Amino acid sequence: xxxxxxxxxxxxxxxxxxxxxxxxxxxxxxxxxxxxxxxxxxxxxxxxxxxxxxxxxxxxxxxxxxxxxxxxxxxxxxxxxxxxxxxxxxxxxxxxxxxxxxxxxxxxxxxxxxxxxxxxxxxxxxxxxxxxxxxxxxxxxxxxxxxxxxxxxxxxxxxxxxxxxxxxxxxxxxxxxxxxxxxxxxxxxxxxxxxxxxxxxxxxxxxxxxxxxxxxxxxxxxxxxxxxxxxxxxxxxxxxxxxxxxxxxxxxxxxxxxxxxxxxxxxxxxxxxxxxxxxxxxxxxxxxxxxxxxxxxxxxxxxxx
Amino acid sequence: xxxxxxxxxxxxxxxxxxxxxxxxxxxxxxxxxxxxxxxxxxxxxxxxxxxxxxxxxxxxxxxxxxxxxxxxxxxxxxxxxxxxxxxxxxxxxxxxxxxxxxxxxxxxxxxxxxxxxxxxxxxxxxxxxxxxxxxxxxxxxxxxxxxxxxxxxxxxxxxxxxxxxxxxxxxxxxxxxxxxxxxxxxxxxxxxxxxxxxxxxxxxxxxxxxxxxxxxxxxxxxxxxxxxxxxxxxxxxxxxxxxxxxxxxxxxxxxxxxxxxxxxxxxxxxxxxxxxxxxxxxxxxxxxxxxxxxxxxxxxxxxxxxxxxxxxxxxxxxxxxxxxxxxxx
Numbered sequence: 001x002x003x004x005x006x007x008x009x010x011x012x013x014x015x016x017x018x019x020x021x022x023x024x025x026x027x028x029x030x031x032x033x034x035x036x037x038x039x040x041x042x043x044x045x046x047x048x049x050x051x052x053x054x055x056x057x058x059x060x061x062x063x064x065x066x067x068x069x070x071x072x073x074x075x076x077x078x079x080x081x082x083x084x085x086x087x088x089x090x091x092x093x094x095x096x097x098x099x100x101x102x103x104x105x106x107x108x109x110x111x112x113x114x115x116x117x118x119x120x121x122x123x124x125x126x127x128x129x130x131x132x133x134x135x136x137x138x139x140x141x142x143x144x145x146x147x148x149x150x151x152x153x154x155x156x157x158x159x160x161x162x163x164x165x166x167x168x169x170x171x172x173x174x175x176x177x178x179x180x181x182x183x184x185x186x187x188x189x190x191x192x193x194x195x196x197x198x199x200x201x202x203x204x205x206x207x208x209x210x211x212x213x214x215x216x217x218x219x220x221x222x223x224x225x226x227x228x229x230x231x232x233x234x235x236x237x238x239x240x241x242x243x244x245x246x247x248x249x250x251x252x253x254x255x256x257x258x259x260x261x262x263x264x265x266x267x268x269x270x271x272x273x274x275x276x277x278x279x280x281x282x283x284x285x286x287x288x289x290x291x292x293x294x295x296x297x298x299x300x301x302x303x304x305x
Numbered sequence: 306x307x308x309x310x311x312x313x314x315x316x317x318x319x320x321x322x323x324x325x326x327x328x329x330x331x332x333x334x335x336x337x338x339x340x341x342x343x344x345x346x347x348x349x350x351x352x353x354x355x356x357x358x359x360x361x362x363x364x365x366x367x368x369x370x371x372x373x374x375x376x377x378x379x380x381x382x383x384x385x386x387x388x389x390x391x392x393x394x395x396x397x398x399x400x401x402x403x404x405x406x407x408x409x410x411x412x413x414x415x416x417x418x419x420x421x422x423x424x425x426x427x428x429x430x431x432x433x434x435x436x437x438x439x440x441x442x443x444x445x446x447x448x449x450x451x452x453x454x455x456x457x458x459x460x461x462x463x464x465x466x467x468x469x470x471x472x473x474x475x476x477x478x479x480x481x482x483x484x485x486x487x488x489x490x491x492x493x494x495x496x497x498x499x500x501x502x503x504x505x506x507x508x509x510x511x512x513x514x515x516x517x518x519x520x521x522x523x524x525x526x527x528x529x530x531x532x533x534x535x536x537x538x539x540x541x542x543x544x545x546x547x548x549x550x551x552x553x554x555x556x557x558x559x560x561x562x563x564x565x566x567x568x569x570x571x572x573x574x575x576x577x578x579x580x581x582x583x584x585x586x587x588x589x590x591x592x593x594x595x596x597x598x599x600x601x602x603x604x605x606x607x608x609x610x611x612x613x614x615x616x617x618x619x620x621x622x623x624x625x626x627x628x629x630x631x632x633x634x
Contacts, residue, residue, distance in 0.1 A: 060625050067627070235618075236627020260624065 021051045021197075023058060023221065024204030026065030027214015033057045038222065040198060043108025051197045053222040056230040059189065062218035063234055066160040066187040069215030074157045074185040078133035085129035085183060088210040092122045095206060099171060099199060106170045106196035121175040124277065128179035131282055135184055139283050143290070150293040155286040157185030158264055162231040164224060164244030170196035172273050174203065177243050180281035182216055189218045189237070191228060191244060197221035225250050232257040239264035239285050243271070323565045324492070327527045334485035337524075341484060344523060347515035347551060356546035359590055360583040369582070373617050374412050376581040376609075377404060379599045381439055381570065383418040383607050384634070385446075385538065393634075394423045398430020400632055405614050407630075408621070414610065415599040416469060420445070421458055424465035439469035439504070443494060446508075446537035448473035452490060459497040470494070471504040473537060474521065476511045484524060491528035504532035504570055510542030518548055522555035532568040538605060543573025546583060553591040566595065572605025578616040581609055607634060 021040075022029040036053035073081070092099065096118055104114035139155040161181045166173030170193050181188045192200035204219040220227050224244055232240055232254040240258050242265060245251040251268050258265050266284045324331060330340035364372055382401045384393060398417055405411040416437035419427045427438045440462035444450035450458075459470055472494045478486040495503050505525040509518050525533050533552055535544040549571040556567045569592070575581055581604060588596050596602050611631040618626040 063625065063627075230625060233624040234627070235624055235630055257624075 019049060021049055021201045021221070023052050023054055023062075024201070024208065024217070024219040025058065025062045025215075026068070026218065027208060029204070029208070030058075030061075032222070033061070036222075040196070042105040048105055049198060051201065051221045054220040054227050055222075056227070058220055058222075059227050059230045060234070062189045062220055063160060063162075063231070063236055065215035065218055066189050067236055069213055070157075070159060070187045072213055073182070073187055073216045076185070078136065078185075081183065081185065082129050082132035084211050085132060085179065086126060088206060088212065089122050089125040089129060091206045091210045092118075092125060092203075095202075096122070098202065102199045102202060103171045106193075106198060107168075117169075117172045120274070121172045124172070124175050125179050127277070128183045128282075131180075131279070132183050135279070135282050135286075138279060139286060139288075145292075148295050150295050151290065152293070153288050153290045155184065155283070156289045158285045158287050159186060159238030160236065161186045161188050161285050162228070162234075162237050162240040163188050163190045164228055164240070164242055165190055165193050165200060166243050166271070167193045167195060167224070167246055169273055171199040171203075173243075173271070174200050176271065176273055176277060177241055177281065178217065180277075181241070181285055182212075184282055184286055186239070186285050187216045187218075189220065189231060191224055191231070192219060192221045193244065194222070194224045228254055229257065232263070233260060235261050237261075237263060239266070241266040241284070242268045244268075322529065323559075323563045324527055324529060326563050331485070331488060331527065334483065337484045337488060338482060341520040341524060344516075344519055347519055349515050352515060352551060353547045356550045356587065359550075359586050360546055362583075362586045364582050364586070370617075370620050372582045372585050373578060373613050373620070375597065376578070376585060376604065377613050377617075378412040378415060379602055380414040380604050380606055380610055380613075381416045381418040381572075382414045382610060383538070383572070383605055385418070385420060385441060389420065389423055391423070391426045394419055394426045395430045396632075397634065398427050398436070400610070400634070401436045402431055402434040404610055405617065405631070408617075411614070411617065415603055418471065418605065421462035421465065421467070424462050424467045428466045437468040438466065439471055440465070440467035441471045441473075441506075441537075443472040443490075445471070445473050445506075446539040448475050449477070452493065455490070456493060456497045459494050463497070463499055463501050467501055469502045469504060469532075470498045471506055471534060473506045473508060474525070476508055479512070479517070479521060479524075484520075488524055488528050491525060491530065495529040502531040503529065504534045504568075505530040506534045506537055506572075508537055508540060509535045509544075509548045510540040515548070515551055518551050519555060522552050523559070526555065526559045526565070526567050530567060532570050532603070534570040534572055534605065536571075536573045538573030544571030544575055544584075544605075546587060549584060550587050550591055553587060553596070556596070557592045566601060568601040568603065569596070570603040570605055575604055575606050576608050577612050578609075581606075581613065 032052040034055040037050040100115040143151040418439040443455035507521040615626040
């Protein structure tokens with residue numbers, strides 16, 4: 001036997017090291033509480049991996065984690081949030097090839113098209129990182145009032161936001177809905193694309209190593225309708241982005257459930273992912289806090305604030 | 306039923322002094338030591354495995370609803386902070402009487418638990434509701450004071466109207482093997498407590514071994530404790546399923562031997578409904594149904610109540626609730 005053929009045999013005999021995809025909740029990577037998984041296939045129907053099939057209890061745990069993380073994330077300076085988001089983009093850059101492969105498999109794209117999607121997603125992440133300390137100037141205001149007061153409106157994060165990621169665009173679409181939510185200081189419970197959840201689950205590995213505090217983003221995979229229902233009805237979720245609710249009946253039911261505690265709802269709408277995203281998704285999950293502060297002279301000298 | 310406040314009449318054949326059956330054992334420190342060290346040793350691995358196995362029971366739907374209401378009715382709603390104000394104790398009392406203002410069907414808690422100087426305030430806050438007022442005493446939580454000071458502390462609480470007294474044992478004396486001192490101190494506090502029910506806190510986290518917890522349990526029961534309680538909530542290790550299981554075995558065996566029923570109160574570290582239900586399973590499987598009542602089993606807790614209320618709301622509405630829908634204490 002020649003040495004070449006024995007190397008070939010050894011290579012052929014090497015056991016595959018398959019990745020166990022897991023949920024991302026509170027900075028940890030648990031399996032689904034239910035123990036369930038479901039098969040994920042590529043665009044041609046070939047098996048890719050088993051993804052965890054999250055249950056309503058996983059959704060509940062994710063909301064608890066997101067609520068716990070909210071105070072710290074919302075209270076962090078906008079500058080720090082920008083730094084951390086930019087760090088995420090740096091980490092994504094280092095794993096470009098992995099994401100390009102996963103996107104190519106998930107969406108049936110050519111290598112170059114998938115790579116272009118990943119590049120666009122990373123650029124978009126950087127773009128939103130830049131917005132963290134600018135949104136207050138754009139969405140806030142100094143309001144003229146009929147009295148000796150400063151009147152300032154300042155945008156504040158709304159709280160825990162449930163995000164149903166787009167079903168078709170597994171990575172660029174995902175980044176387009178997730179980044180604006182956390183950029184402004186909200187925390188997110190993300191329900192990944194049902195058919196193509198792997199890029200989202202891999203993204204959580206990036207988030208876990210990018211100084212993003214645990215619980216700010218929680219990633220669930222599984223049946224969108226099953227996970228979205230308890231999230232929409234959850235009394236401790238403040239807003240829900242229905243982008244991934246493609247079925248009109250589902251979207252309507254979720255909106256009705258969300259009305260129970262007056263959640264902010266972003267209805268599903270066609271999105272041109274290639275276009276400039278604008279600030280629409282940043283401002284969708286903001287509250288406006290308005291502060292009155294007395295102005296006027298500080299005594300006889302006539303000097304003012 | 307979970308809705309009933311703690312009954313005043315003893316529900317067991319137990320008004321006799323249990324110490325009468327143990328006069329030999331309590332004759333001297335030597336005899337007491339011989340008795341306590343003659344108790345069977347604890348199989349630590351078996352105990353923890355048993356506690357963990359019982360924790361895996363699945364309690365769902367109507368059984369869960371029953372367990373949640375029962376657990377609420379067993380809570381000693383506790384505030385033991387240096388920063389306690391009359392206002393805080395007052396609102397704690399209000400919460401004990403109406404844990405969930407949006408649902409008047411919610412059972413009351415068993416008691417509120419405060420420091421002696423807050424007893425009068427707490428009494429006023431729960432007046433007429435059937436909710437008891439428990440007071441910690443005997444130089445809680447360290448228990449490092451002269452006997453006279455401890456007894457004065459107890460009398461203070463009882464005079465202010467405390468229905469229950471939570472005393473701490475002298476762990477230093479216990480660990481040094483001076484069991485008779487601990488015994489006599491509990492006897493003295495029991496006498497000073499008068500009609501108030503006496504809970505004896507062992508601070509299991511400081512007793513080092515399971516054998517010591519078993520010895521302390523028997524020592525406390527012989528001395529006349531109405532309740533044996535795991536911990537103060539002020540140290541690292543508080544109530545665990547294993548140490549509570551051990552104490553439940555002790556009260557079961559004690560009743561078998563003397564006919565006297567003693568209650569158990571795990572305290573500290575029980576924060577979720579899931580944990581509370583696990584403890585109720587332990588009670589049912591170890592001591593038995595007789596203890597599934599707030600006269601014989603209590604939870605020393607504060608944040609547990611909010612989690613039970615959120616679970617209760619979830620069962621009622623089908624929607625997960627959140628901390629915005631319960632009071633902040």
